[in-house]
Amino acid sequence: MQQVVKLENELDELKKVPQYIDLFCKVMKQKLGGNREQVEEAIQVAQAYYKESEYPNVYGKLLVLEMEYHLLYGMLSEAVELGERALLFCKEHQAIHEMIQIENQLLRAYMEKGLFEKALTYMIELKKEEKYKEEQILHIQFLLITANLYIMVKAYAKAEVVLIHIKSMEEGLTPNEQLQVDMLLLEVYIEQDKLEKAIDYGQRAYNSVNLFDDESHKYLLVKILRLRARLNSKRKLKMQPEKDFAAAARLGIEYKTVYVDNLVSWSEYLLEEMSQELNQLASQSELTGDEPRTSPMLFSETKLEEIQEKITVAVQKAEEMESVYYLEKAYKVLVKFYEITSQEQLVQETLKKAYKYEKALQYDKALLQALPKETNHLREESEVYHKAYEELQKVTTIGKAFTKQLTAENLQEVIQKELASVIDIDMMGIAVIQNGKTQYTMYDLKGKWLSLENDLVEYTSRLAEYCIQYQTNLIINDGNFEEYSLKTIKNSETDVKLNSMIVRVLKVENQVIGAMSIGSYKQGAYSVKDIEMAKIIASYLGLTLKNTSLYNEMTYLTDHDLLTGLLHRSVVLKNGEALFKKNHKQHKNTAIIMLDTDLLKQINKKYGHQLGDEVLSKIGKIIKENVREEDYVGRYGGEEFIVILNHLSQTEVMQVAERIKTSVEKLSFETKKDKNIKVTLSGGIYICNEYTLNFEDAIRFADHALYRAKLLGRNHIVSYNFSDRK
Numbered sequence: 012m013q014q015v016v017k018l019e020n021e022l023d024e025l026k027k028v029p030q031y032i033d034l035f036c037k038v039m040k041q042k043l044g045g046n047r048e049q050v051e052e053a054i055q056v057a058q059a060y061y062k063e064s065e066y067p068n069v070y071g072k073l074l075v076l077e078m079e080y081h082l083l084y085g086m087l088s089e090a091v092e093l094g095e096r097a098l099l100f101c102k103e104h105q106a107i108h109e110m111i112q113i114e115n116q117l118l119r120a121y122m123e124k125g126l127f128e129k130a131l132t133y134m135i136e137l138k139k140e141e142k143y144k145e146e147q148i149l150h151i152q153f154l155l156i157t158a159n160l161y162i163m164v165k166a167y168a169k170a171e172v173v174l175i176h177i178k179s180m181e182e183g184l185t186p187n188e189q190l191q192v193d194m195l196l197l198e199v200y201i202e203q204d205k206l207e208k209a210i211d212y213g214q215r216a217y218n219s220v221n222l223f224d225d226e227s228h229k230y231l232l233v234k235i236l237r238l239r240a241r242l243n244s245k246r247k248l249k250m251q252p253e254k255d256f257a258a259a260a261r262l263g264i265e266y267k268t269v270y271v272d273n274l275v276s277w278s279e280y281l282l283e284e285m286s287q288e289l290n291q292l293a294s295q296s297e298l299t300g301d302e303p304r305t306s307p308m309l310f311s312e313t314k315l316e317e318i319q320e321k322i323t324v325a326v327q328k329a330e331e332m333e334s335v336y337y338l339e340k341a342y343k344v345l346v347k348f349y350e351i352t353s354q355e356q357l358v359q360e361t362l363k364k365a366y367k368y369e370k371a372l373q374y375d376k377a378l379l380q381a382l383p384k385e386t387n388h389l390r391e392e393s394e395v396y397h398k399a400y401e402e403l404q405k406v407t408t409i410g411k412a413f414t415k416q417l418t419a420e421n422l423q424e425v426i427q428k429e430l431a432s433v434i435d436i437d438m439m440g441i442a443v444i445q446n447g448k449t450q451y452t453m454y455d456l457k458g459k460w461l462s463l464e465n466d467l468v469e470y471t472s473r474l475a476e477y478c479i480q481y482q483t484n485l486i487i488n489d490g491n492f493e494e495y496s497l498k499t500i501k502n503s504e505t506d507v508k509l510n511s512m513i514v515r516v517l518k519v520e521n522q523v524i525g526a527m528s529i530g531s532y533k534q535g536a537y538s539v540k541d542i543e544m545a546k547i548i549a550s551y552l553g554l555t556l557k558n559t560s561l562y563n564e565m566t567y568l569t570d571h572d573l574l575t576g577l578l579h580r581s582v583v584l585k586n587g588e589a590l591f592k593k594n595h596k597q598h599k600n601t602a603i604i605m606l607d608t609d610l611l612k613q614i615n616k617k618y619g620h621q622l623g624d625e626v627l628s629k630i631g632k633i634i635k636e637n638v639r640e641e642d643y644v645g646r647y648g649g650e651e652f653i654v655i656l657n658h659l660s661q662t663e664v665m666q667v668a669e670r671i672k673t674s675v676e677k678l679s680f681e682t683k684k685d686k687n688i689k690v691t692l693s694g695g696i697y698i699c700n701e702y703t704l705n706f707e708d709a710i711r712f713a714d715h716a717l718y719r720a721k722l723l724g725r726n727h728i729v730s731y732n733f734s735d736r737k
Contacts, residue, residue, distance in 0.1 A: 085267025125336030575631030583645025
């Protein structure tokens with residue numbers, strides 16, 4: 012009752028004095044998230060009183076307020092319709108301030124609807140307008156929406172750059188803006204698996220949101236609780252994710268967008284927990300030799316109904332919002348649910364729907380690159396230079412690390428721990444001249460050696476060869492590689508552009524033996540000090556390469572598993588994904604076979620790991636002998652193998668799998684204790700079709716078929732498509 016009186020008083024004041032509009036809007040924004048009906052009625056009464064023709068300025072501010080109301084409660088179609096109409100009104104009446112606010116909100120509405128192509132095109136047009144930089148508060152709002160859009164299209168590196176740029180304006184940020192920056196950085200770092208940073212920003216965001224006592228921040232609290240739940244689930248914490256998901260659901264039930272997001276994340280978490288329990292039970296059955304129980308019997312009907320209800324509600328709410336973005340997210344989780352509960356017909360039906368919405372979300376990737384840069388002041392405001400003494404000490408530490416007995420494995424540690432601490436670096440490439448040819452390897456600071464097919468590797472290797480040929484060094488700080496006949500250099504995996512690069516020729520006793528490349532995705536990353544530092548590091552690295560066969564070791568260790576001679580998991584998955592995408596465009600088949608050595612843990616326990624290693628080595632050899640050069644074979648982990656076959660029919664794929672299984676059955680091993688020790692393989696097959704959304708899904712489906720092969724008693728090959736018992 013008290014709130015009703017308060018809103019009536021605000022309306023009375025507004026009717027008496029039109030200039031009261033700014034204070035009225037401020038009060039109403041604080042009430043958003045409270046009593047929805049009363050807030051909506053107050054806005055409608057105010058609009059009815061101030062006709063648009065008589066009081067255009069007041070009416071424009073009320074339109075902005077109504078737009079925020081629609082977006083808060085997930086009335087996305089209404090928000091788009093209102094926004095486009097309000098934009099015409101503001102332009103007609105020269106209400107510039109209100110027009111910018113409406114443009115920001117309309118951009119957000121396009122994003123929430125999943126109209127990414129339209130949103131990116133619209134954003135490019137808005138960024139060209141100088142009016143966005145005239146008022147800092149509007150400029151910051153626009154940047155926050157930009158960062159949010161980058162997150163929605165999974166361009167997390169770009170989002171991080173924009174958010175750090177906003178943080179550099181810290182003195183000009185309001186507490187609400189600081190909270191939003193922390194919240195968005197929390198989401199970015201969760202997606203990038205930078206959990207230590209995510210923990211820091213999660214705590215800051217949660218503490219900040221609790222300082223606000225108005226109802227409008229309940230919406231942000233719901234988002235933060237969901238993100239904290241996701242973070243803690245990644246940290247493998249028990250109980251806490253469930254509490255946060257439940258709290259977010261309780262507080263956010265009226266806010267459709269965050270409510271759907273929370274239900275989707277919650278369902279994913281529960282399904283992941285279920286999947287882990289299934290895997291544990293399967294592992295236990297291998298150790299004991301007991302027959303594994305089938306998945307539907309592992310969980311109570313109540314638990315399964317709870318998960319299905321959450322996903323169903325998420326789908327319903329997304330449909331109410333007519334949001335392609337939220338529908339695609341909800342249907343993907345529904346696919347996982349049907350998959351784990353072995354409802355194969357529903358899996359295929361739901362996959363078609365998910366695929367339809369995924370197609371609707373697609374946009375021209377060039378639009379991301381067309382966006383103007385917002386990082387002109389980032390380097391000046393965020394970079395902290397080390398003192399000369401500290402720099403010298405760190406460079407000396409790097410030099411000592413390089414000149415030790417260096418291997419490919421500890422080189423990664425040197426780059427990660429030592430080199431990255433003194434110079435801005437996202438990648439490092441090493442070119443070595445051997446037998447008159449230049450061989451090039453590149454390490455990504457995210458923790459892996461990049462594929463030779465990656466544009467980042469291909470084009471930076473050209474620059475390294477150029478420097479070796481002409482015995483010159485180069486420095487690029489503005490992303491302009493045109494002087495070297497290259498327009499741009501991008502990481503093919505992330506589509507992020509390389510903007511800064513240093514290439515130093517490696518010389519020993521005036522002989523050129525190779526080149527060192529370091530690069531950053533940031534513009535203006537390297538100062539004069541950095542160039543000098545790179546020179547010192549290159550001299551240490553040159554001496555090391557001259558005295559070791561490091562390059563050959565690096566190349567082999569990067570790609571191959573030493574025990575089996577097969578490709579490492581990361582390499583085979585990278586090559587397999589490239590093959591999948593190529594075949595998908597050409598409407599050709601890609602087949603995945605997941606193979607697991609039955610009861611290997613028992614063999615290790617009974618006869619020792621030496622025999623277990625011999626088993627894996629011989630199985631690896633058999634698999635390799637039964638595939639073609641154009642196929643990919645890798646050690647997926649432990650006792651598991653993965654085979655990726657190019658353009659074979661269902662029958663041909665089954666024949667390959669059966670040949671491998673039969674050959675393994677014929678193997679015989681012996682120890683001092685026992686002779687004629689036998690091993691078997693279980694296998695799962697999945698043939699990709701036009702509805703296979705991505706390569707990760709195909710791997711899951713093959714793995715699911717493998718699990719079913721285990722349920723059949725092992726030593727079987729099962730196809731996900733046909734469930735054949737072989």
